[in-house]
Amino acid sequence: MELIKAGEKTYYIKNPTNIGIYKLDDNNIYLIDSGNDKEAGKKILKIINEQGWNIKGIINTHSNADHIGGNKVIQDRTGCEIYASDIEESFVKYPILESTMLYGGFPFKDLRNKFLLAKESKPKNINELLVDGLEFIPLKGHFFDMIGIKTSDNIFFLGDSLFSEDTINKYHLFYIYDVGEYLNTLSYLKNLKGKLFIPSHCKATNNIDSLIELNKKKIEEILDVIYKYCVENRTFEEILKYIFEKYLLTMNINQYVLISSTIKSYLSYLYDNNKLTYEFIDNKMIWKQKISD
Numbered sequence: 001m002e003l004i005k006a007g008e009k010t011y012y013i014k015n016p017t018n019i020g021i022y023k024l025d026d027n028n029i030y031l032i033d034s035g036n037d038k039e040a041g042k043k044i045l046k047i048i049n050e051q052g053w054n055i056k057g058i059i060n061t062h063s064n065a066d067h068i069g070g071n072k073v074i075q076d077r078t079g080c081e082i083y084a085s086d087i088e089e090s091f092v093k094y095p096i097l098e099s100t101m102l103y104g105g106f107p108f109k110d111l112r113n114k115f116l117l118a119k120e121s122k123p124k125n126i127n128e129l130l131v132d133g134l135e136f137i138p139l140k141g142h143f144f145d146m147i148g149i150k151t152s153d154n155i156f157f158l159g160d161s162l163f164s165e166d167t168i169n170k171y172h173l174f175y176i177y178d179v180g181e182y183l184n185t186l187s188y189l190k191n192l193k194g195k196l197f198i199p200s201h202c203k204a205t206n207n208i209d210s211l212i213e214l215n216k217k218k219i220e221e222i223l224d225v226i227y228k229y230c231v232e233n234r235t236f237e238e239i240l241k242y243i244f245e246k247y248l249l250t251m252n253i254n255q256y257v258l259i260s261s262t263i264k265s266y267l268s269y270l271y272d273n274n275k276l277t278y279e280f281i282d283n284k285m286i287w288k289q290k291i292s293d
Contacts, residue, residue: 001043003051006196006204007153009133017066017200019044020149020157022134024056030131031058032149032157033200034070037114041070045077057081057129061139061159061200062146063091064175065098065114071121082123085136087144092123102257110253139189141182142175154195161185162211164202168218172247175258179219179269186216226266227275233286239263 011021020032099107099116133152270276
């Protein structure tokens with residue numbers, strides 16, 4: 001982890017999940033996200049203590065485990081408040097909801113791992129937090145009620161609204177809860193004017209135009225791949241297997257639930273936009289291209 005000063009009051013800790021810092025004054029700060037687990041939380045605390053700062057609160061962009069994993073240890077050791085938006089607040093309070101939602105039932109023990117299941121912490125709703133110099137912006141799509149944070153230095157923390165070129169080239173699919181809202185967020189991001197943009201899993205940059213386009217094109221590609229594959233009747237498991245094989249992905253339990261859930265979101269988008277339809281044949285749900293009326 002490396003502490004980087006990005007503005008007069010804005011810092012971030014360079015990390016696999018970038019951690020934002022906003023200074024209220026010489027002594028007090030807010031964190032933006034808390035890393036992926038207890039150990040990340042401890043490392044963040046060490047950096048903050050070395051600076052002589054006091055953590056007044058943690059603002060979670062959203063409730064995925066790699067963004068809230070350090071919440072509990074930091075809250076336990078400092079007594080700080082934690083804030084999250086709407087549905088995200090419930091997931092922060094009850095992290096079992098993430099793996100339950102992804103799996104679609106009670107998560108068996110292999111799914112109750114730190115990648116999918118953070119420790120419980122005690123959040124408040126972001127609407128209770130008013131801080132001069134911070135503005136919260138909706139960035140829905142990747143997860144239910146994800147937010148971004150703009151600081152008084154005109155610096156934006158963008159959560160998981162954008163994924164890096166390396167991630168896209170390696171995995172092709174990244175988790176999306178609502179494809180339509182994700183595309184709306186990409187359109188919204190085009191109009192942001194800022195000094196610096198810090199997505200959670202990308203390098204900080206002063207220009208996100210190419211990254212927006214890269215994310216958008218990959219989503220459009222996946223939509224097209226699924227649509228064309230469904231020229232014949234396909235079950236969900238056939239679609240899932242096809243996607244993994246086409247993009248040379250390796251199935252494991254975490255990838256299974258994340259990509260399964262994401263492909264279901266793609267199917268929902270294609271159905272809602274009158275591209276695909278479904279029927280039940282021999283007690284199997286079948287997806288297929290919709291024939292125009």
